[in-house]
Amino acid sequence: MKKNIAIVEDEPALRENYAAALARHGYAVKAYGNRHLAMQAFRVRLPDLAIIDISLEDEAEGGFDLCRDLRASSAELPIIFLTARDSELDAVSGLRLGADDFLTKDVSLPHLAARVAALFRRIDALKRPDNAAEIIRRGALMIDGDKMQTTWNAVAVTLSLTEFWIVYALARNPGHVKNRQQLMDAANVVLDDNTITSHIKRVRRKFLEIDPAFDAIQTVYGMGYRWVE
Amino acid sequence: MSIRLQLLVVALTTLVLPWAGCQYARELEAALRGSQEQSLLASAGTIANALSAQPQRVFRNSDLRSFDARGGDLYVHPLTNQPLLDGYREDWGIPWEPTVLPTLNGYRARLQAGSTERYLYLYAEVDDSHFDPEPNDAERGPADRGPADPDKDRFDRVNIWLQAADGSNAAYFFGTTAPGLTAAQRTAQDAGTAQTDDDSPRVLTEPRIQAYWLQTAQGYHWEARIPLSFVAGRLWLEVRDGNGKGSAGSTPTANADGGRLFFATDGLDGLLSTFIRDGTRATVIDTNALALGSAGNVSTLPVGASEDTRSSWYGALLDIDASNLPTLTATGGKLGGNSVHTALSGEPRAEWVRSEEGQMLLTAAAPIIVDHVARGAVLLEQNAEQMLQLRDRAFTRLFDLTLTATATAVVVMLLFAAWMTFRIGRLRNAADAAVGSDGSIRLAMPESRSRDEIGALARGFERLLARLNEHTQYLRTLGGKLSHELRTPLTIVRSSLDNLESQGLQEDQRSYITRAREGTQRLQTILTSLGAAARVEESIKQAERVSFDLRELIASTVAAYRDGFPHSSFALQLPDDPCFLRGAPDLIAQLLDKLIENAVDFCPPAGSISISLAREPGHYALTVSNDGPRIPAEVLQHLFESLYEHRNGRDDKPHFGLGLYIVRLVAEFHGGSARAANRDDGGGAVFTVTLPMI
Numbered sequence: 049m050k051k052n053i054a055i056v057e058d059e060p061a062l063r064e065n066y067a068a069a070l071a072r073h074g075y076a077v078k079a080y081g082n083r084h085l086a087m088q089a090f091r092v093r094l095p096d097l098a099i100i101d102i103s104l105e106d107e108a109e110g111g112f113d114l115c116r117d118l119r120a121s122s123a124e125l126p127i128i129f130l131t132a133r134d135s136e137l138d139a140v141s142g143l144r145l146g147a148d149d150f151l152t153k154d155v156s157l158p159h160l161a162a163r164v165a166a167l168f169r170r171i172d173a174l175k176r177p178d179n180a181a182e183i184i185r186r187g188a189l190m191i192d193g194d195k196m197q198t199t200w201n202a203v204a205v206t207l208s209l210t211e212f213w214i215v216y217a218l219a220r221n222p223g224h225v226k227n228r229q230q231l232m233d234a235a236n237v238v239l240d241d242n243t244i245t246s247h248i249k250r251v252r253r254k255f256l257e258i259d260p261a262f263d264a265i266q267t268v269y270g271m272g273y274r275w276v277e
Numbered sequence: 278m279s280i281r282l283q284l285l286v287v288a289l290t291t292l293v294l295p296w297a298g299c300q301y302a303r304e305l306e307a308a309l310r311g312s313q314e315q316s317l318l319a320s321a322g323t324i325a326n327a328l329s330a331q332p333q334r335v336f337r338n339s340d341l342r343s344f345d346a347r348g349g350d351l352y353v354h355p356l357t358n359q360p361l362l363d364g365y366r367e368d369w370g371i372p373w374e375p376t377v378l379p380t381l382n383g384y385r386a387r388l389q390a391g392s393t394e395r396y397l398y399l400y401a402e403v404d405d406s407h408f409d410p411e412p413n414d415a416e417r418g419p420a421d422r423g424p425a426d427p428d429k430d431r432f433d434r435v436n437i438w439l440q441a442a443d444g445s446n447a448a449y450f451f452g453t454t455a456p457g458l459t460a461a462q463r464t465a466q467d468a469g470t471a472q473t474d475d476d477s478p479r480v481l482t483e484p485r486i487q488a489y490w491l492q493t494a495q496g497y498h499w500e501a502r503i504p505l506s507f508v509a510g511r512l513w514l515e516v517r518d519g520n521g522k523g524s525a526g527s528t529p530t531a532n533a534d535g536g537r538l539f540f541a542t543d544g545l546d547g548l549l550s551t552f553i554r555d556g557t558r559a560t561v562i563d564t565n566a567l568a569l570g571s572a573g574n575v576s577t578l579p580v581g582a583s584e585d586t587r588s589s590w591y592g593a594l595l596d597i598d599a600s601n602l603p604t605l606t607a608t609g610g611k612l613g614g615n616s617v618h619t620a621l622s623g624e625p626r627a628e629w630v631r632s633e634e635g636q637m638l639l640t641a642a643a644p645i646i647v648d649h650v651a652r653g654a655v656l657l658e659q660n661a662e663q664m665l666q667l668r669d670r671a672f673t674r675l676f677d678l679t680l681t682a683t684a685t686a687v688v689v690m691l692l693f694a695a696w697m698t699f700r701i702g703r704l705r706n707a708a709d710a711a712v713g714s715d716g717s718i719r720l721a722m723p724e725s726r727s728r729d730e731i732g733a734l735a736r737g738f739e740r741l742l743a744r745l746n747e748h749t750q751y752l753r754t755l756g757g758k759l760s761h762e763l764r765t766p767l768t769i770v771r772s773s774l775d776n777l778e779s780q781g782l783q784e785d786q787r788s789y790i791t792r793a794r795e796g797t798q799r800l801q802t803i804l805t806s807l808g809a810a811a812r813v814e815e816s817i818k819q820a821e822r823v824s825f826d827l828r829e830l831i832a833s834t835v836a837a838y839r840d841g842f843p844h845s846s847f848a849l850q851l852p853d854d855p856c857f858l859r860g861a862p863d864l865i866a867q868l869l870d871k872l873i874e875n876a877v878d879f880c881p882p883a884g885s886i887s888i889s890l891a892r893e894p895g896h897y898a899l900t901v902s903n904d905g906p907r908i909p910a911e912v913l914q915h916l917f918e919s920l921y922e923h924r925n926g927r928d929d930k931p932h933f934g935l936g937l938y939i940v941r942l943v944a945e946f947h948g949g950s951a952r953a954a955n956r957d958d959g960g961g962a963v964f965t966v967t968l969p970m971i
Contacts, residue, residue: 059765065772072779132764134808136815153768154801157775245863246816269830269866270837270873 050076051168054095056086056114057130058105062153066099066130069157070164083110087117094122097167099160100147102131102138112145119146126167128209130160136246143250149209167209170196186219187277189264203258210235211251214244218265218275227272248273280701281694288683288690295679302675306668313639313664314627317557317657321643322625324552324559325655332647335561335569337542344565347379348535349513349527352567355541356391356398362458364491364498366400375402378516384523386516392540397503399488401435401516405496409433409519411452433519435488435499437461438529438536440511446529447507449483451499453490461486461501511536539563545570556660561645563653564621566612575638575660604631612656616642620654629661637661700724700731704738711742718746753810753919760808767804771797806935810919813939817946820861824971827856827865827897831890834869845877850889856897859971860947868943871936872901872964879905879962896949896970902963907955916953917941940966 053075057063060081067077078095080086082105098118104110115127129142134152142150148167151160173195182193188201196212198205207215217226217234226234228244235247248265255262266276328335344350360368366389375387378401386403411432434452441447449461461483488501499516513536515526527535545561549572553559560571603614619626620642627641639659644651703723711719720742725735774794782790828851835849858865876886884904891898908916919938937951944951949968956963 059769061769062765062772065769065776068776069772069779072776132761132768135812136819153764154805157772157779243812245867267863267866268833268837269862270834270841270870 050074051097052076052078052093052095053164054086054090054098055079056081056083056098056100056104056111058082058101058103065157066160069161073161073164075164081105083107083114086114090118090121094118094125096171097126097128097164099128099130099164102129102133102142112141115142115145115147124171126171128163128167130155134243136243139243139246140250143208147208151210163209166196169194170209184216184219186222186275187264188259189219191216191219200255200258200262205254205258207251207254211247211254214247215251215265218273222275222277225268225271225274230272280698281691284690284694284697285687288687291683291686294683295676298675298679299672302668302672305671309664309668310629310639310661313659313661314641317639317641317659318625318627318643320552320557321559321641321655321657324549324657325625325643325645327552328548328561328655329645329647329652332645332652334548335542335545335645336563336647336652337540337569344539344567345535345537346376348532349379350535350537350539351376351388351390351512351514352539353397353541354389354391354568355546355570356393359393359396360391360398360500362487362489362500362502364456364489364500366498366500369398369400378514378525379527380523380525382523384516384518384525386525388514388526390538392505394543395505397505397508397512397538399437399499399501399503399514401499401514403433403435403496403499403516403525405433405518405523407518407520408492408497411454431519431521433497434517435501436513436515436517436526436528437501437503438511438513439503439507440509440529440536442509446511446513449486451488451490451501456490456492456497458487458489460484461488508538510538512538539565539567542569546572549573553657558658560612560656560658561653562612562617562621562656564651566617566621568612569653575632575658603628604633614640614642616640617654617656620644620656621651623651637665697731700727704731704735707735708738711738712745718742718749720746756807756919757811760804763800763804767797767800771801809935810938813935813942817861817864817942820864820946822859822861824857824859825862827858827899827968828852828890829855830862830865831869831888831899834866834873835888838873842873842877844882845880846885848885848887850887850891852890852892856890856892857971858897858947858968860968861943864943864946865968868940868966869899869901871940872966875936875964876901876903876905879903881905884961892970893967896967899966899968900963902956902961904961906961907959908953908962913953913955917951937964940964944968 053070055063055066055070055077057066057079058081063079063081067079070077078089080089098114100111100114102109102111104114107113111129111131115129118125118127123146127147128149128151129147130151130153131138131142132153134154139150149163151163155163173192174197176194184191184193190199190202191197193216196209198207198212198215213235214231217231231244231247248267252262252265255264264275264277266274268274344352354369354371354374356369356371358368358370360366360370366373369389369391371391373389375389378386378388380386384404386401388399388401391398391400409432411434412430432452434450436448436450438446438448447463449463451459451461453459462480463483464480486501486503486507488499491498491500511529513527513529513532515524515528517524529536542561549559549561549570553573555573556575558571558573558575561569563569614628614630616626616628617640621644623644623646625641625643627639630638630640632638637660639661640656641659642654642656645653645655700723707719707722711722713719720739722735722738722742724731725739726732727735771794774790774797778787778790832849832851835847838845839847873886873888880886880903886901886903889900891900917937917940919935937953941951944966947968949966951964951966953962953964955961
């Protein structure tokens with residue numbers, strides 16, 4: 049059965065392009081031009097995954113409102129922000145509202161499709177019984193590569209998809225310095241240095257919320273970051 | 278011209294105050310003088326009118342005789358005291374105003390006459406180098422014994438002729454054997470006694486007419502006293518040298534109409550004194566300007582009293598000078614001066630003159646009109662020194678006051694100018710500094726709360742700067758906005774290319790797609806750079822500060838660069854002790870990244886990049902220098918600006934000069950600064966970042 053993906057994007061050409069690309073990858077895509085049309089449809093039936101632009105027609109933050117409403121309707125529904133807005137603030141706001149990933153429109157269609165697939169994989173993995181999962185354990189850290197789940201001291205750390213890939217890349221080879229480019233490649237995103245830095249900062253903060261003594265991610269100035277045990 | 282100078286010039290216009298005061302004082306003085314003239318003229322007129330009502334008390338002679346000094350006419354000064362017969366005229370008590378006796382042969386003699394109630398006095402000074410005494414009996418032969426005979430004997434003598442009331446003339450002569458008292462002598466023939474008897478003396482002595490003969494170096498003085506009873510109308514006087522060569526004076530034979538005596542009028546002094554006030558002298562003159570009577574004194578102030586004020590320095594400024602005034606003159610009892618002449622011609626006249634003592638006098642003369650004819654005039658003299666002093670005092674006061682006012686005005690204006698200049702200067706400095714070298718704008722202006730025009734100017738500046746600031750902000754965010762706005766269409770193109778690619782294209786089509794993709798890739802890089810500045814600023818704002826060791830950070834970073842840039846050589850110089858800094862290590866590392874990237878880009882392959890950290894008072898100095906080319910001076914000041922680009926195009930990668938801008942932002946975030954310079958040895962550029970210690 050085809051997965052239903054909803055795209056809420058006010059730019060028709062872009063909307064069609066995304067829809068076509070995702071349809072090519074075997075998804076059932078519904079595209080909406082504004083928040084009202086989208087909410088109308090979502091009230092009838094929730095999609096399996098939603099890709100939302102932040103500014104929708106005349107609502108500058110319509111995407112945030114939509115995300116909030118969707119998250120209220122379903123806690124599990126995967127939501128991806130796909131936006132031209134690339135500020136740190138927007139990213140933080142979006143992720144705080146419960147989005148699973150925050151992508152800028154620099155992302156290529158194949159990358160987008162890969163992200164979508166990864167998210168579905170995580171959802172599927174969560175639904176599957178625990179079996180033969182790819183588990184990485186590094187001290188207090190435990191990463192379930194299938195379910196894309198991370199725990200620290202057995203407490204779940206809610207990472208966005210990008211953040212998950214970063215932690216995954218670092219923790220898989222502890223002690224190895226990963227430079228920014230490697231982290232970007234791992235996360236399948238095109239980001240500039242500052243965005244990587246702010247991602248790392250956010251990841252650290254999320255671990256610190258669980259364990260104030262967390263300092264496993266170390267900055268190697270001039271080179272990148274590494275995971276220390 | 279500075280405002281200070283301009284206001285000084287304006288202030289100098291207050292010098293018109295002293296000038297105006299001076300003009301005013303002059304007018305005042307003129308008015309004062311005028312009124313004084315008028316009052317004195319009025320007094321003179323009053324006296325003249327009173328006198329013209331009783332001409333018999335004023336004029337002894339009813340005819341209008343013309344005084345003829347050459348004809349032997351003589352003015353008889355009224356004497357108030359009885360002089361001693363001693364050959365000196367000093368006891369006469371009147372000024373020496375002699376009549377020079379007419380002469381034909383250079384024999385010189387001067388004569389002055391005076392009279393008391395009973396006597397007529399004559400005083401003559403004769404220049405005679407050789408004294409010829411009257412011969413005495415011892416020197417003569419027996420035949421000539423007896424008094425000297427004026428017809429035969431030769432001796433210096435004074436001849437006088439007195440006209441009697443009946444018109445007959447009595448001739449007398451004076452001679453002396455030795456200086457001293459002598460009596461008049463006359464020949465018997467002249468006395469009218471018949472020469473019937475040979476024994477009768479030929480020369481008679483008249484003891485009632487006496488004279489004193491005083492010999493001097495120049496000649497002799499002759500002072501004679503004649504009872505008024507001998508004097509009826511005319512008197513001739515002749516001085517004759519003993520050797521017969523010289524003579525001066527007049528004789529009845531030569532001048533039958535001359536020899537008149539002009540007396541002052543008896544009782545006129547007393548009459549005049551009833552008219553005049555203190556400090557005024559009144560003189561009545563006849564048509565010949567001879568004084569008939571006078572009363573009163575011109576009060577003379579001590580000369581020194583007015584000297585101080587008179588010599589004030591502004592005297593020259595005012596051009597008040599008494600020295601050009603005519604001097605009061607009197608010769609032989611004849612008064613001079615314009616006022617006298619005018620009055621005698623029938624018109625009253627006032628005039629300022631100078632007395633012989635050099636003091637200023639005001640004279641006023643009014644004619645005494647009898648039967649429509651000016652028979653004489655009244656001359657009033659008054660001392661003007663008092664008024665002068667008053668004027669001087671007023672001028673002094675005026676000058677002091679106006680000069681003080683002017684000086685005060687100048688000082689006040691200068692202070693005001695200094696204050697204005699200070700305010701304007703402050704505003705100008707603020708305006709100069711309003712736009713920083715980095716384009717930052719300081720909006721607050723001094724003086725903007727002032728309510729005057731300078732305040733308005735300051736507020737104008739503030740509005741201007743606010744508008745400029747808005748515009749600058751707009752320009753600054755333009756890049757970010759553009760990158761944002763362009764991103765969507767770019768994404769459309771790229772996603773379309775993605776879709777197109779997945780359609781299974783032919784080989785030649787695929788190459789076009791690849792080219793289009795490369796183009797969009799470059800566009801995307803540019804847009805990312807454009808928006809990067811805003812993102813950097815944002816991330817710097819959110820950076821958290823921790824305390825860390827700068828030395829360790831630099832050491833590890835440089836170690837990483839050695840790996841990262843294997844073709845460049847790095848020289849590192851660090852202090853021995855840890856250098857603790859409170860800040861964001863991520864940002865400092867980023868700052869280093871940018872500095873090193875920049876250095877690597879510019880450093881030639883064989884060159885080296887040296888990095889050093891040093892402690893300086895209050896801060897750390899981090900320098901990165903390279904062996905690259907020198908940076909032109911006009912580029913140096915823009916190096917740290919956002920999106921400034923100066924490159925020689927070593928690669929085709931687009932650069933937007935964000936690197937050094939980030940360096941500056943990070944340095945400023947830490948309270949430090951960043952600057953670039955060319956190395957002193959000319960070998961390249963050196964970038965210095967200062968970071969304050971904790």
